[in-house]
Amino acid sequence: MTTAEAAAPPPEVLRAPLVVEFPFTRSLGPVQSAFLTGLRDRVVLGVRTTAGQVMVPPVEYDPVTAEEIRELVQVATTGTVTTWAWNDEPRPNQPLDRPFAWVLVTLDGADTALLHALDAPGPEAVHTGMRVRVRWAAERTGAITDIACFEPHEGPVPAEPRPAPHDGRFADPVAGIVAEARLDYTYSPGRAQTAYINALSGRRTVGERCPSCHKVYVPPRGACPTCGVATTDQVEVGPAGTVTTYCVVNIKARNLDIEVPYVYAHIALDGAGLALHGRIGGIPYDQVRMGLRVEPVWTEGGRYPDHYRPTGEPDADYDAYKELI
Template identity: 80%
Template structure:
């Protein structure tokens, strides 16, 4: 089974919301942005850091001395972005800039609204353009814009106690990665076989183990693999976990079970969902078979095959 295959390519999006709580320094910083008050933190050496951090990067000492800095600043370096992407601060071309706000000793990364790269330079004076609606996030700064002459005066930092009404105590940051995935020769063959309701791995010419999904090389011996071997379709549950939290956009009732399944003839267990059996009856050694998705492009889940459980000694090396 060594027929040449055209390598697959497909767009892929990895996206999830990341929820985190805030300590006193970050809480004050984001609450300050909501109130249009830029804050930094002063180190033991007297430097003012913006954005503020909770510990001195030089001494690791805890930092709590909040100071108010200006809403104007100086561009320290920049790069032009001719084609903004989804989720970036501006929809039209703009400059990424590092801005040292007046009174700060470090620079803040954000976007600068400018008509073109010829309008941007290191050393130019800029000011914050605040978002019309602010909720306590870095996006409360809509972007930077060139400073007006009458607002060009530099401001010295002044103490701030960080006290605000209804401080921001947590944020939800949306993490998203858009890219084109190219699975390579080995996984291209694996994916094409799944479309035919077959599971194909590759055998290592040195240790003779069959790896599914194939990687193009043996992870143990480090040698290239090319001999394609069909495995399964049935297999054995080696280990498993019970999931009690419902995932967003996943239409599966909890609790449910995910397991490592050693397909017959494979030298490595793969990951799959177990259904067709109460979650508390899933066990090591359970024999299962695939239930294919609508359209038959991949196994949607595995269910009991009705065979007797496998003996532990037959799968202990695959745990």
């Protein structure tokens, strides 16, 4: 596939922005706590491995022996660029809001490199082997962003930089961090799921049959993962189906306005070769059972069934759905 084709899919295939974001909260442990607290106090700490290598940023376990590492050392705030890439279009929340270089910097006294940004006027001002130093952020909180970026540095290269032992103790150490993770996608579901989604808008469920093993995939992915062949034969399934297995949900999800407890089930729609999942309503949660026959309930303007409710038919025989659990 050429880049042009990848950038411009056929117009009938759906595309939509998809943003995944969540705060990631982690406790730091003694090594990462000392590293980040050190940055707050303008001190860069690394660890010395059992083989004598100084690692910056520090790790908690020796990458060769897997032994726990606790020996902290202080390295210089100057260093050498070992490789780099120019970033022409900085994205929101990157270290600098103007074009900059991503650099790997081996700080003087360290044996491994740290990834960060280098403030330079253009790519012609950056080269492997160039000398740089830390530019500290004006306000520091105990985070990697306490290093605002690196900047070119003309000072002398130390002859034999010796990392100084450091006990890692600071007043008011940082014990944890919250990292805001955010992923921006342009999501395209592809040909098969586009057809599935379009059919849902007409309150129909359309899967695709494998030409080799005849299994009907719902939702379709465009290929049979067992046979490794494309599925092109569209098949309408349902609307009713059978509960193959289920769980009772007792924990209320954020941003989801459903009273607990409720039942979430795997439902094999009639004609489908595997189960999809959905919420079961219209029946007390403790009366839901394997084999229960259900049908979709649509809400006004809904793009997929809001939930499934009992049809009132007799339960399906176990043999009828045992391969779909």
